[in-house]
Amino acid sequence: MATVTVDQAKLVLNSFAAIFQNNLLSKDLVTWRKFNNEMNDRNALTVVEQVTPRYVVTQTTSGVQDLSAGVQDTVFGSEQYKVDQVFGASMGWGDFVKIRDIGDARESEAIKAAALNLAEEIDQYIMGRIRGFSYNWTGTAGNNVATFNDVVAGYTRLKEEGVDDSDIRAVLTFADKQALGDWVVNNNDSALSGADGIYRQGFTGTVGGIPTMFTQQLQNHTNGNDVTGVTVDGAAQNVTYASVAVSGGPGQFKTQTINLTGFTANTGTLAAGSVFTIAGVNAWDHRAGQSLGRLQQFVVVTGGTADANGDINARIYPAIIVQGTSDVNTAHATVDAAPADTAALVFVGAASTAYKPRLMLQKSAVVVNTADLIMPATGKAIRKSLTAVPLSVRMWQDSIFATGEHRIRFDVALAADVSGAGRNRIVRVNGA
Numbered sequence: 426m427a428t429v430t431v432d433q434a435k436l437v438l439n440s441f442a443a444i445f446q447n448n449l450l451s452k453d454l455v456t457w458r459k460f461n462n463e464m465n466d467r468n469a470l471t472v473v474e475q476v477t478p479r480y481v482v483t484q485t486t487s488g489v490q491d492l493s494a495g496v497q498d499t500v501f502g503s504e505q506y507k508v509d510q511v512f513g514a515s516m517g518w519g520d521f522v523k524i525r526d527i528g529d530a531r532e533s534e535a536i537k538a539a540a541l542n543l544a545e546e547i548d549q550y551i552m553g554r555i556r557g558f559s560y561n562w563t564g565t566a567g568n569n570v571a572t573f574n575d576v577v578a579g580y581t582r583l584k585e586e587g588v589d590d591s592d593i594r595a596v597l598t599f600a601d602k603q604a605l606g607d608w609v610v611n612n613n614d615s616a617l618s619g620a621d622g623i624y625r626q627g628f629t630g631t632v633g634g635i636p637t638m639f640t641q642q643l644q645n646h647t648n649g650n651d652v653t654g655v656t657v658d659g660a661a662q663n664v665t666y667a668s669v670a671v672s673g674g675p676g677q678f679k680t681q682t683i684n685l686t687g688f689t690a691n692t693g694t695l696a697a698g699s700v701f702t703i704a705g706v707n708a709w710d711h712r713a714g715q716s717l718g719r720l721q722q723f724v725v726v727t728g729g730t731a732d733a734n735g736d737i738n739a740r741i742y743p744a745i746i747v748q749g750t751s752d753v754n755t756a757h758a759t760v761d762a763a764p765a766d767t768a769a770l771v772f773v774g775a776a777s778t779a780y781k782p783r784l785m786l787q788k789s790a791v792v793v794n795t796a797d798l799i800m801p802a803t804g805k806a807i808r809k810s811l812t813a814v815p816l817s818v819r820m821w822q823d824s825i826f827a828t829g830e831h832r833i834r835f836d837v838a839l840a841a842d843v844s845g846a847g848r849n850r851i852v853r854v855n856g857a
Contacts, residue, residue, distance in 0.1 A: 434820065438818065440536055441536050441835055442811060444540035445818065446811045446812070448541050449813075450544075450548050450627040451547065454596065455786075455791040455792065456792045457792075457795065457815050458792055458795070459795045460508060460795070471505060471507045471675075473503050473506075474506065475503055475845070476845035477846075479757055480499075498667075498751075498753050500753050503678065503845070504675075505675045505678075505842075508794050508796045508838055511798070511837070514542055515539075515833065515834040540835075549642045552784065554841040554842075557646075558676070558847070558851055559786075560700060560743065560848055561582050561583075561853065562782060562852070563854050563855070564854055564856050565855055565857060566773050566780040566782065570597055570598075570854060572605070573608045575857055576595060576597075579595070579785035579853075580785065582852045583787070586850070589787075593635055594636050595635045595636070595785045595854070596643060597637060597640075598643060601639065601783065608632055611630045626638075644781075646779070646780050647780075649728060650692070654687040655695075656686055656687045656770060657683070657684070657765070657766060657768045658685055658686035659766055661763060666753050666756075669681050676726065680743075682741075683739055684738055685737050685738075686737075688731035688737055689731060690733050691730070691732070691733055693731035694730050694731070695730075695731075696725065697727060700725075700853070701770045702723070703764045704769045704771075705764065706721050706745070706768070709758045709759055711755065711757065711758050721760050722773075723742065723743065725740070726739075748761060784852075784854065786850055786852070787847075787851075789847065790844060790850035791843055791851070794840055795814075797817050797819070800819075803823070804822050804824070805821070806820065817837070819835070821834050
């Protein structure tokens with residue numbers, strides 16, 4: 426029987442792309458978007474997204490509101506995204522040259538391993554970014570998710586943040602799956618489970634109706650070495666929405682800097698991703714126009730090491746926007762009151778301790794921006810676009826004349842960033 430042969434480079438890349446896509450679990454977890462320009466070594470691409478303004482709705486009796494003093498201001502926000510991450514896998518030509526037909530490509534263990542490892546690394550990166558974006562954290566850090574209520578606590582927090590029910594996903598560990606037992610309902614939704622031939626299972630079950638994935642790719646968070654005795658350094662550190670609405674860099678929409686003290690002089694550290702509350706500062710529900718009855722949680726966007734006075738100027742989310750200070754501020758309020766000078770911070774978790782928070786989020790909360798990599802001037806290179814997400818894989822073959830070495834590499838360019846109003850659509854979850 427004659428052997429069916431095709432262009433070898435295309436055969437290899439098609440096989441690699443299929444295995445890679447089938448194992449990329451995050452394709453159904455977040456939103457994907459592709460830039461039109463090519464990414465090269467000089468142009469880490471940047472784009473700005475507009476954030477829609479909010480308004481205060483008034484209620485009057487027996488007549489319309491008197492607007493003699495003027496209408497409400499309109500303040501548009503913005504968030505920045507930047508594609509600057511390149512993930513790649515490589516191998517020698519020893520296995521590559523053996524691939525002569527479709528059957529060989531499917532059976533190549535080298536291709537399978539490279540594609541699987543690349544998918545795992547990207548999933549790990551994206552889930553780590555999701556964890557770092559979130560400021561809400563339910564349960565007790567370090568505890569497994571073991572009951573239905575542990576899962577629903579995350580859902581309840583999302584609803585308190587005004588998140589609708591569309592496209593909510595949960596990401597738990599296999600230890601959680603074992604503990605939850607009968608609460609996990611298996612399903613065979615092909616839209617979530619991926620294509621034929623998948624090696625890792627994606628969203629194969631639901632808990633409380635929420636599509637749930639079980640994985641070992643969740644990233645740990647480790648607190649800084651000082652989490653006790655930290656206080657606010659100076660009163661009136663609240664800001665206006667207008668002053669924080671325009672992002673100064675990727676992920677900086679609606680963030681602010683705050684002066685903190687009480688760290689160990691010169692050696693105390695505050696880790697990015699740490700979550701804390703401030704005494705007397707309650708979360709505000711701008712829809713109901715009332716306190717949520719719990720302390721507002723904040724996440725450290727940029728931490729640092731204390732100076733000689735034990736002070737750190739940290740960037741946090743959300744910005745401290747106090748209701749009632751103006752119509753715009755009330756529409757975008759995050760808290761009921763500004764923190765007082767020396768108000769105590771309480772961190773989630775202990776100092777220098779690693780925790781593995783689980784995740785619940787709405788798919789639109791995080792955007793993975795992608796771009797085609799530039800085609801090289803030497804060797805042989807081709808690109809293959811995936812079908813499930815707008816992402817292309819570039820394969821590049823190369824040889825070295827002096828040594829006779831033959832090499833091949835597969836690369837993709839992407840970056841995961843929080844959407845303009847996305848942080849409130851993510852919550853870290855642990856068991857009670």
